[in-house]
Amino acid sequence: MAIDVEEVATGASPNSARVIHVTVNGVTHRSKVDARLLLVHYLRERLRLTGTHIGCDTAHCGACTVLVDGIPAKSCNLLAVMVDGRSVQTVEGLEAGGKLHPVQEGFTKEHGLQCGYCTPGMMMASVALLAKNPNPTEDEIRRGISGNLCRCTGYVNIVKAIQYAGKKMQEAPKGGA
Amino acid sequence: MAEATPIPGGIGQSIGRKEDARFIRGKGNYVDDVNLPGMLFMDVVRSPYAHAKITGLRKDAALKVPGVLAVITGADLAAAKLAWMPTLMSDTQMVLPTDTVMFQGQEVAAVVGVDRYAAADGVAAVEVDYEPLPVVVDPFKALQPDAPVLRTDKGKKDNHIWHWEVGDKAGTEAALKASAVVVTEKLYIPRIHVSSIETCGCVASVDVSGKLTVWMTTQAPHAIRTVFALVSGLPENNIRIISPDIGGGFGGKVPVYPGYVIAVVAALTTGKPVKWIEDRTGNLTADSFARDYHIEAEIGADKNGKVTALRVKTLADHGYTDAAANPSKFPAGLFHIITGSYPFSKAFVEVDAAYTNKPPGGIAYRCSFRVTEAVFAIERLMDNLAHKMNLDPAELRMRNFIPPEAFPYTSALGWTYDSGNYAGALKKAMDTIGYDALRKEQAEKRKRGELMGIGISSFTEIVGAGPSKTFDILGIKMFDSAEVRIHPTGKVIARFGTKSQGQGHETTYAQILAEELGIPVDGISVEEGDTDTAPYGLGTYASRSTPTAGAAAAVAARKIREKGAKIAAHLLEVSPNDIEWKDHKFQVKGVPEKSKTMADVAFAAYTNHPQGMEAGLEAVDYYDPPNMTYPFGSYICVVDIDKETGQVKVRRFVAIDDCGTIINPMIVDGQIHGGLTMGFAPAMLEEIPYDEQGNSRAPSFLEYLLPTAVETPKWETGKTVTPSPHHPLGAKGVGESATVGAPAAIANAVIDALQPYGVTNIDIPISAHKVWRAIHGADAH
Numbered sequence: 001m002a003i004d005v006e007e008v009a010t011g012a013s014p015n016s017a018r019v020i021h022v023t024v025n026g027v028t029h030r031s032k033v034d035a036r037l038l039l040v041h042y043l044r045e046r047l048r049l050t051g052t053h054i055g056c057d058t059a060h061c062g063a064c065t066v067l068v069d070g071i072p073a074k075s076c077n078l079l080a081v082m083v084d085g086r087s088v089q090t091v092e093g094l095e096a097g098g099k100l101h102p103v104q105e106g107f108t109k110e111h112g113l114q115c116g117y118c119t120p121g122m123m124m125a126s127v128a129l130l131a132k133n134p135n136p137t138e139d140e141i142r143r144g145i146s147g148n149l150c151r152c153t154g155y156v157n158i159v160k161a162i163q164y165a166g167k168k169m170q171e172a173p174k175g176g177a
Numbered sequence: 178m179a180e181a182t183p184i185p186g187g188i189g190q191s192i193g194r195k196e197d198a199r200f201i202r203g204k205g206n207y208v209d210d211v212n213l214p215g216m217l218f219m220d221v222v223r224s225p226y227a228h229a230k231i232t233g234l235r236k237d238a239a240l241k242v243p244g245v246l247a248v249i250t251g252a253d254l255a256a257a258k259l260a261w262m263p264t265l266m267s268d269t270q271m272v273l274p275t276d277t278v279m280f281q282g283q284e285v286a287a288v289v290g291v292d293r294y295a296a297a298d299g300v301a302a303v304e305v306d307y308e309p310l311p312v313v314v315d316p317f318k319a320l321q322p323d324a325p326v327l328r329t330d331k332g333k334k335d336n337h338i339w340h341w342e343v344g345d346k347a348g349t350e351a352a353l354k355a356s357a358v359v360v361t362e363k364l365y366i367p368r369i370h371v372s373s374i375e376t377c378g379c380v381a382s383v384d385v386s387g388k389l390t391v392w393m394t395t396q397a398p399h400a401i402r403t404v405f406a407l408v409s410g411l412p413e414n415n416i417r418i419i420s421p422d423i424g425g426g427f428g429g430k431v432p433v434y435p436g437y438v439i440a441v442v443a444a445l446t447t448g449k450p451v452k453w454i455e456d457r458t459g460n461l462t463a464d465s466f467a468r469d470y471h472i473e474a475e476i477g478a479d480k481n482g483k484v485t486a487l488r489v490k491t492l493a494d495h496g497y498t499d500a501a502a503n504p505s506k507f508p509a510g511l512f513h514i515i516t517g518s519y520p521f522s523k524a525f526v527e528v529d530a531a532y533t534n535k536p537p538g539g540i541a542y543r544c545s546f547r548v549t550e551a552v553f554a555i556e557r558l559m560d561n562l563a564h565k566m567n568l569d570p571a572e573l574r575m576r577n578f579i580p581p582e583a584f585p586y587t588s589a590l591g592w593t594y595d596s597g598n599y600a601g602a603l604k605k606a607m608d609t610i611g612y613d614a615l616r617k618e619q620a621e622k623r624k625r626g627e628l629m630g631i632g633i634s635s636f637t638e639i640v641g642a643g644p645s646k647t648f649d650i651l652g653i654k655m656f657d658s659a660e661v662r663i664h665p666t667g668k669v670i671a672r673f674g675t676k677s678q679g680q681g682h683e684t685t686y687a688q689i690l691a692e693e694l695g696i697p698v699d700g701i702s703v704e705e706g707d708t709d710t711a712p713y714g715l716g717t718y719a720s721r722s723t724p725t726a727g728a729a730a731a732v733a734a735r736k737i738r739e740k741g742a743k744i745a746a747h748l749l750e751v752s753p754n755d756i757e758w759k760d761h762k763f764q765v766k767g768v769p770e771k772s773k774t775m776a777d778v779a780f781a782a783y784t785n786h787p788q789g790m791e792a793g794l795e796a797v798d799y800y801d802p803p804n805m806t807y808p809f810g811s812y813i814c815v816v817d818i819d820k821e822t823g824q825v826k827v828r829r830f831v832a833i834d835d836c837g838t839i840i841n842p843m844i845v846d847g848q849i850h851g852g853l854t855m856g857f858a859p860a861m862l863e864e865i866p867y868d869e870q871g872n873s874r875a876p877s878f879l880e881y882l883l884p885t886a887v888e889t890p891k892w893e894t895g896k897t898v899t900p901s902p903h904h905p906l907g908a909k910g911v912g913e914s915a916t917v918g919a920p921a922a923i924a925n926a927v928i929d930a931l932q933p934y935g936v937t938n939i940d941i942p943i944s945a946h947k948v949w950r951a952i953h954g955a956d957a958h
Contacts, residue, residue, distance in 0.1 A: 036294065051204065052203070056457040056878050057456050063374050090203065108194070113201065114425075116424070147885075149885060150886075151374050155850075
């Protein structure tokens with residue numbers, strides 16, 4: 001496991017800086033951050049993991065969804081200091097060893113994305129949903145992604161993408177990411 | 178003769194999208210992902226008042242905030258003559274105010290800091306003194322003689338912006354009088370907002386040579402560059418607009434917003450790159466709204482239900498400036514498509530526009546040019562006519578449809594529809610949903626006092642703007658373009674004047690070129706959105722990309738084939754007249770075994786071209802469409818209503834669409850799913866209302882309700898194919914069709930369910946409360 005040290009807090013916050021240790025996609029980072037730095041900005045601007053997006057600032061749209069210790073969380077409403085000692089997975093952590101995660105595969109095969117902006121958050125929510133419920137019904141899928149807004153797809157093909165991924169993960173429970 | 182082998186990825190194939198590879202890995206490149214060395218961040222101070230005089234604005238405290246570098250005000254911009262800018266409709270709008278704010282959420286000042294936190298701290302520290310002024314939010318009240326006049330800066334004496342009319346006023350009046358039946362309805366189509374999940378923003382950067390580069394959330398980069406050049410005086414060759422990946426547009430990313438201009442000023446004054454990313458509240462309170470049309474419509478019919486005449490009077494609320502994004506000659510957009518799918522012999526439409534203390538707009542919500550408003554009105558009225566005459570709404574439509582043999586058909590208001598088979602689409606929708614059985618079920622339920630409704634919408638769309646003789650934006654003709662280069666190994670790089678925001682142009686255009694050039698789609702790359710490299714075009718909105726730039730791709734490819742035939746003739750040692758393009762190859766006529774592929778010809782174009790011929794294999798086309806295209810469809814919606822709560826549940830929704838030739842069926846279906854959802858949303862959930870003080874009552878997603886996967890109905894889609902006779906591929910465009918067609922089907926289903934109560938209208942969005950009141954009486958609480 002690599003250690004990546006980042007010392008300098010950017011910004012001009014009057015708030016005190018804290019040192020956090022956070023594992024992101026399997027890599028542990030020791031970072032000095034302002035206490036008020038949002039997790040989404042830490043991921044996007046400090047670690048340059050720009051796949052996690054910002055859509056509403058109020059935890060409604062879900063574009064910023066990441067997994068914190070496996071639980072889906074809206075990173076625009078968490079402070080970076082709140083994940084100190086925890087493990088975060090972002091969209092960049094889905095593909096493993098050059099092999100797409102079944103959810104990524106499902107989204108492209110079933111045309112579950114158009115502009116791509118909600119997609120990373122939607123896929124992280126889908127990963128969490130399938131981890132809890134490997135064989136969800138359509139209504140369970142729709143409820144499971146109801147914290148994520150998509151303006152392009154009308155959700156039809158997102159549902160199919162998750163069904164595709166669920167099936168694929170059941171066929172090869174040890175495969176994939 | 179055997180069928181030709183299809184070219185991999187050619188027209189009609191549901192291939193996977195080229196753009197997905199980066200999006201599913203989180204490797205898209207959206208504006209907020211752009212990160213330049215030394216980049217600063219800009220944030221915006223917004224007005225809490227809907228109408229107020231600014232009596233003081235102090236920067237001092239903000240400038241003392243650590244990390245804040247600059248505060249930009251209207252006075253600063255006025256010194257550079259940039260406090261005001263033109264709108265696309267030749268009105269004027271403030272970049273930043275010098276003395277008066279006109280709506281809540283308006284940009285008042287901008288703060289530039291070392292990062293977004295510093296800029297936000299600075300925004301909180303800017304001190305502004307306001308003296309509230311009387312507020313006008315109701316456009317009817319705005320036109321009263323005692324209303325406060327808002328645009329005194331323009332020397333206005335009232336709040337009336339313009340009057341526009343079309344049609345035969347006297348003839349329509351007479352025809353309505355002579356009609357056996359007339360139905361009239363007042364319909365309000367409220368303010369809504371596209372709310373793409375990515376908000377607007379930009380990164381502006383000036384290099385040492387003075388060249389300005391702006392990465393920008395724009396659907397129309399070339400038009401923006403020209404506007405920037407005209408407003409700023411910078412030479413156009415020193416302005417580069419890059420529209421990178423765009424997180425949804427739907428028309429909301431067509432206008433020039435003040436934030437873009439201020440960020441450019443900030444970059445020019447600080448000499449550093451400046452990023453501005455709007456927050457959601459800024460997006461919902463200041464960016465262009467859609468709709469806000471108060472429509473009064475009437476249609477007449479003879480005793481058999483054959484329509485005779487249509488008359489429409491509309492008041493349009495434009496906010497404090499007319500910043501709509503319509504073609505210049507059409508202040509009310511293409512609203513006069515309102516005769517719809519029916520052969521009205523007489524029609525008259527008038528629209529008046531008013532200023533109010535609300536944000537400007539009148540732009541798109543997945544339909545830029547007021548077609549949704551038109552379709553909603555005519556389709557709602559057709560159902561009301563059916564109810565009044567005790568006719569089945571499907572039967573009434575079947576009696577009236579313009580028949581397939583009448584095309585090209587010129588409407589009473591002057592549009593020439595290219596092709597259509599309206600009865601065919603409705604019949605297919607009825608068969609798919611099992612219409613007769615549903616009507617039977619409804620009759621039985623009515624006997625038991627249960628509420629079930631069936632609503633139809635048989636819409637005619639008008640897209641593909643447009644023919645240059647009538648269509649321009651700020652004088653720039655609405656052609657669009659394709660530049661196609663085939664490189665020596667037979668691989669293609671093609672560039673376009675449009676800009677995808679999720680529609681999948683990288684795939685669709687490549688499929689058109691694959692088909693036309695006989696080159697497998699994997700060997701074709703599509704680029705858009707960089708004004709330094711792409712040919713000039715007017716951008717992507719109003720379902721114009723396939724009708725214009727898609728056509729340009731086909732025409733450019735055919736130009737290449739003309740040259741290619743000469744090279745093939747040279748290689749095959751025959752006369753060019755003996756070469757034909759067949760089965761995706763150049764063949765000697767009658768000798769199919771003597772042939773050359775496009776790749777053979779491309780290699781020769783650089784290595785062995787005929788003496789006297791220019792080397793290379795490429796073409797550019799600026800396509801000026803001869804006519805608009807007229808997609809259409811028939812939608813049927815079934816709702817069940819809970820009498821006790823007024824809750825409406827969409828049980829089924831069948832959408833039969835006809836967009837002519839289909840390039841990629843998977844993508845077209847995706848467009849329709851999304852469009853239907855953006856038709857459902859304003860019909861059932863979304864509205865941005867204002868209180869009497871001009872406070873927005875939907876400034877965040879807490880109040881502005883985008884449908885989630887739970888509310889969204891399970892769409893059932895189907896197609897008919899009636900090609901456009903004038904488009905090179907027969908394609909018509911599809912992006913906005915479903916948003917145009919869906920709201921009326923849903924509203925009609927609800928009104929149909931409420932027939933036992935004699936209800937003729939419930940304004941959208943149809944909340945449970947409104948339905949409950951319709952059932953229990955308007956006075957009920």
